[in-house]
Amino acid sequence: MEYILVFDAGTGSVRALLFDKNGNQVAASQFEWTHIEDPRFPGSMNFDVEKNWELVNTCISQVLNKSGVDPTAIKAVSATSMREGFVLYDHSGKEIWACANVDSRAAAEAKELKSIDPDLEKKLYEQSGQTFALGALPRLLWLKKNQPDLYEKTAYMTMINDWILYKLTNMLQVDPSNGCTTGIFDLKTRTWTPVIAEACDLKNNIFPPVNEAGQLLGTISESMAAATGLSKGTPVISGGGDAQMASIGVGAIKDGQTFICGGSFWQQEINIKEPVVDPKNRIRVNCHAIPDLWQIETIAFFPGLVMRWFRDAFCETEMLEAARTGRDAYEILEEKAKDVPIGSNGIIPIFSDVMDYMSWRHAAPSFLNLTLDAAKTGKKELFKSIQENAALITYGNLKIVEDVTGHYPQEAIFAGGGSKGKLWSQTLADVLGIPVKVPVEKEAAALGTAIMAGIAVGLYPDLETAVAELVKWERVHQPNEDHHQQYLAIYENWRSVYAEQLKLADSGKTRHMWIAPGISI
Structure with missing residues (x-):
């Protein structure tokens, strides 16, 4: 071998x-x-x-x-x-x-x-x-x-x-x-x-x-x-940059394909055949690792880190169960959250904003619109709201890309740590309103790098053949149209609430979760 x-x-x-x-x-x-x-x-x-x-x-x-x-x-x-x-x-x-x-x-x-x-x-x-x-x-x-x-x-x-x-x-x-x-x-x-x-x-x-x-x-x-x-x-x-090599590792090698990398940050990579920048300066544009392609990139800040913080701060019971059973704590949390209603009983998470590359900043982290009813507002609802929020930010970013290019994806590829969660993957499909494909190999950046190196030394005849042979699919999540329509309304409300929270951070009354160097408010 x-x-x-x-x-x-x-x-x-x-x-x-x-x-x-x-x-x-x-x-x-x-x-x-x-x-x-x-x-x-x-x-x-x-x-x-x-x-x-x-x-x-x-x-x-x-x-x-x-x-x-x-x-x-x-x-x-x-x-x-x-x-x-x-x-x-x-x-x-x-x-x-x-x-x-x-x-x-x-x-x-x-x-x-x-x-x-x-x-x-x-x-x-x-x-x-x-x-x-x-x-x-x-x-x-x-x-x-x-x-x-x-x-x-x-x-x-x-x-x-x-x-x-x-x-x-x-x-x-x-x-x-x-x-x-x-x-x-x-x-x-x-x-x-x-x-x-x-x-x-x-x-x-x-x-x-x-x-x-x-x-x-x-x-x-x-x-x-x-x-x-x-x-x-x-x-x-x-080799190349991790997001671009990961795109190859999940088979996103053609114009128009969309890849969502769900890690500490969530990157949305949209392949384009010509470099096109945004007149409003909201999106990033990079070279793909494939010579005749470029990528529009939008980024959601910290979904993976937010989820880790929530697990470590509030989910000791699930972590102990995971240690005892050998299961993943996130899998246990997803199992408990699977029947939480769309919208997590009204909880509004405030973490990352949608992309605004020239004036990049995020409001103070918070959960809003909680109730004092433990049956409606508890650990599983907060967990589900974090998953929904990452998907809502992703939707907002893809709508910005649509505004620039006129293109909204027909499907998306989802890899990285977040894609291990079946509930999270389904929530993403429901929010975006399109099928979400999850590959078998989660180390997509490494696999993409291996593919390009293998082509260079003659192990594979070309990129298309290599991807067809090596990129395998674990599952495909089809969107629930009723859920998607509910999420569209939730998204609009979240955008309005987020704008108000951002004003509080801009005024100094709360602290930005992150603000780009050199930004003056």
Whole structure:
């Protein structure tokens, strides 16, 4: 059997996953990594390249030991990662600075960039599809102002997945699907545009070559083979951003397809054949990992984190039952919530707003419209309302996309941790009013990366064939039209209530759940 090794470098951990040619996960190893806050710089989240490379190496060793696979049977190695996190290097190729995607130290710099020209962010958005909210420009300006010695030494810049592949091949490069999230890419040409850096008074010469996902970067050297246990000469293949590789891993490879990734954040990825930005600047636009596709991306903040908070804070009974029975606590909660009426007896959760990329902020977290009747307002109703709320935000985001493109999806693919819940998946179908398909393989980003690497080394003839063979479906949830009509009314009411709650946060009477760097209210 032939195998593919993939690294998935997420926000909270790094994983190595070994897939066989048939797309089966053979072995995996995972370690959490901690992003260190420098006490001198509030909001900083430094990415420790030395310690984290040790974790990558340990993952390799564990996967090889667990699987018992001969390293020579591994025919390709590739990597995917969180977007927005990046690494800077000096002229010798040594890492000198790195940050995770959750780094938020550059709020003042984002405001400064906005003050240069009130229309600058909009102009850059029209070319790059990005704003200052998540991109690299404010952080680079922060480095220039606060650590000028490191800024002056900076000669190259890559993303986190590219850093892993650089360690294996000594080749500095980026791919468009992750590189574009810096905000320094031209969407149409899918490559760096130094003009954007110049407009922000930043270096215009730190940008390495660009390779689309699935390109041969090099092979494992003798010294790297000795250090990692991998086989000398194993091809190393370019990867991409996690959401884009996950799109491939669930078969979202054609124009018009919609993929919902239900994790800590919920991302909605809508494939488009030409890059189209929003005149109202509400949506994000990225390069897909497929060369002739782009993606509109909308994001719901924290549904997975909200659900985890609720479980940990209020569901000790279910967690104890899960430990005793070996079942998942969320499965137990879904079982208890399955008969809760549509709308959760009127509970109105306030967490994420729908997407507003240029003025991105969220009201203070809360549950509204509770009753004092324990039979109507209790744990199972609150649980169901969180699930409904994530689906309502998703619906709102897809309606924004429809406003921009004229297209509302005919069906959606749902993967990630949220898709494990059958009740949550059905609720999503009912709210959206369309069928929701759930794939068997939940590690979609890793599988998508493996598919692109496998094509590169000839294990699969082409992308369509690989997806047809490897992407399998666990279930399809058909929408209940009566429930959908009820949810349309619930959505309109939620939007009205949310607007009032956002005013409270904007006025300072409550605290925003999250507000983008540089936003002035």
